[in-house]
Amino acid sequence: MPESHPAPACFPVTVDVVALTVVDDVLNVLLVTRLIEPFRGRLALPGGFVLPGEDLVTAAIRELAEETGVEQVPGHLEQLGSYGPRGRDPRGDVLTVAHLLLAPNFPVLSAGSDAEHAAWYPVGQVLDGELELAFDHGRMLADAVERAKSKLEYSPLGAAFCGDEFTVAQLRTVYEAVWGTRLDPRNFHRKATGTPGFLEDTGRMTTGETGRPAALFRLAAAARPAAGQPIRAVLNPPLMRPRD
Amino acid sequence: MPESHPAPACFPVTVDVVALTVVDDVLNVLLVTRLIEPFRGRLALPGGFVLPGEDLVTAAIRELAEETGVEQVPGHLEQLGSYGPRGRDPRGDVLTVAHLLLAPNFPVLSAGSDAEHAAWYPVGQVLDGELELAFDHGRMLADAVERAKSKLEYSPLGAAFCGDEFTVAQLRTVYEAVWGTRLDPRNFHRKATGTPGFLEDTGRMTTGETGRPAALFRLAAAARPAAGQPIRAVLNPPLMRPRD
DNA sequence: AGGACTTATCGTCACCTTGACAATAAGCCG
DNA sequence: CGGCTTATTGTCAAGGTGACGATAAGTCCT
Structure with missing residues (x-):
């Protein structure tokens, strides 16, 4: 039944940002401590709901700014992928679009107030299971790191x-x-x-x-990133990471 | 204001499928002729709204089945990326998650009835501007082809x-x-x-x-695609496409 | 100042991969 | 059977990579 338009269902849509940087020769990720349920007290990726009239990238930049105080995008931002909507938020179906930020080590606003406290954490601690993230953010981080590894090879x-x-x-x-x-x-x-x-x-x-x-x-x-254009130059032949 | 939860806005979410195949040594894409406004009569990618309780891949497979009659996924299906929600549908903001299907040339149900008529079209005709697609489907196709080109190199x-x-x-x-x-x-x-x-x-x-x-x-x-696992084996060193 | 130490940069060499292309193999078709 | 077509095996030179020696040019210490 191709023309089944059964009440165009709406979904809450969020954006999450996997912000990666290198601190003291170690790959770090920006995480915030959740102040509300669900996963209260747990570490999570910065992110939040897309507002009406907002675009995905706009929302990602806004959320990043809200949680770190950074106004300008401090590095390279690209879409990572979408997750959901099923089975990733105990409150119900939520579609989230994860983004990947590769940036120099920028200072995060350590507000310490009622704001969620953002800080850099070594990626290894999360992937090793020492730190467990809220929602499915652990998988997003894994996907983000894999994407980053791959990007370095040919971009x-x-x-x-x-x-x-x-x-x-x-x-x-x-x-x-x-x-x-x-x-x-x-x-x-x-x-x-x-x-x-x-x-x-x-x-x-x-x-x-x-x-x-x-x-x-x-x-x-x-x-260099040209206005509107994707990163053009390709490392050719690529700079392959050592396998095995 | 990190805890601004201004009425978690909802968005209509659709999935689109860029199904690629090779017919007679030429790359083709599966397109349907739209029967309704907007873009009535124009060619478009198969796709449609995600239903409540549905996951993205589920929805993509369902839409593909509805428009072609194919029940099993005939090839490799992966997420391509999300587009929107702004400025891509004259009716309003719609978020869409595009998917990429790489498959052998499978027969499409040429229903010819009230169903949208799906058929294979040479990708070149679309990218050259001979055929213009509805919505931002032209850009999705371009992104899909670029992704496919790249995938062949190292997967x-x-x-x-x-x-x-x-x-x-x-x-x-x-x-x-x-x-x-x-x-x-x-x-x-x-x-x-x-x-x-x-x-x-x-x-x-x-x-x-x-x-x-x-x-x-x-x-x-x-x-081979393992259950749940991403395609594992990597062509290493890659089989690079000739540049320039 | 001189020597130790540290990091940057240049070179060398064997090995591997690739692109170009010759040669052979093994079916159809008349 | 000879001709044609496509498959498959080799050959060879050029370029890229990994391993590692040798210098260069600062800082730091005595």
Whole structure:
């Protein structure tokens, strides 16, 4: 019965944000402590209901701002996927659209007030089961990390974890933190600097650090997020993570 | 104001299915002719509203069945992404979750009755602008094709376009149709048969075709869709499509 | 200042994969 | 049977990768 329009059912729709960053060479995720039921006191991804007249990305940005105080999107934001509506909220069916944010380590508003308290937590602690998240947020996080791992292979998005300018070593620690592996600094340097359209030498160097000063790079124009366009440049051949 | 729960707004939610297949060496997409406004008479992706108590995949399978008569999912189905809710339906805000189906060329119920008439159309005609789809379905199709192109590179999903058993040449025409390029049969054969965990020789051969008989393969167990698990085996190193 | 230490960067080399392409195999078709 | 078509096996050079040696150029300590 193709034309069965049985009362176009409505669903509550939420957005959740899996915000990933690298803190001290370790991949971290932004979590908030829930102040209300269900899952009161449990850690959860930042998120909330999409408001009437709002778009998905708009809602994601707003929720992120509400829970961290960050006004501008501090990194790369993309849609991760939708979950539900069944069996993920004890209160009833809720459809949620998860988003993935890859960003440099930005400070979160530690309001400590009546607001939900947001903070960075090592991803490993969650995936290992040390921390259990509310709802199906654990699965979302797992999916997000897998997506991030994969993105680093063939897109220049590893740089989204760094600031505007960064050294090859900083970029390498991002890859190591996300992939959970060690990479040979010399081979990584060769690949990163040798891939056309990836990095652009700023001509400036680091100073004051221990060891030999390093050259500062930025993302090449081709690899930078263009207005409205998806990230264009592809790492080709990809920078594959070590398997097994 | 983190605890702003301003009347958890509800949205109508639909699912759309971008069903892709290869017909005569050309990538095709399943489209229906709309019988009602808006976009009456225009071609559109099969889809419809998610019913109360239904999950996304369930709804996608149901809609596909309703518009084609196919009861079992004939190939690989995965979520593509969500679109909206704003500015995609003249009747108002509608959130839609697009799905991607990669399947062998299956016959569609040519009901011709009051049902929306589903049929295969060459993807190229749509992307070239010869055919214009309803809503934002053109963008969904573009995203779907891009996803399919990418999936063929590093997953064994190219085989989802073939039947249970297929020749290397059949698999190659899938790659050629999706990527829109020509591939060297000898190099493709080497890569396809030489990648561990990809293809499995059935021991049987084709007969009656023109030319030398070809060996019949099936997907190796590791590359077959496991219950509940995502497609496991990864083509490593990937089978990269030719760039530029 | 000099030496130890640390990190950055450049080179080398063997191995693997890939793209281009020759050669052979094994069916149909007349 | 000869011609045609497609399948499959090899060959070879170029390019990319992993492992690792060798320098370079700072900081830090004495």
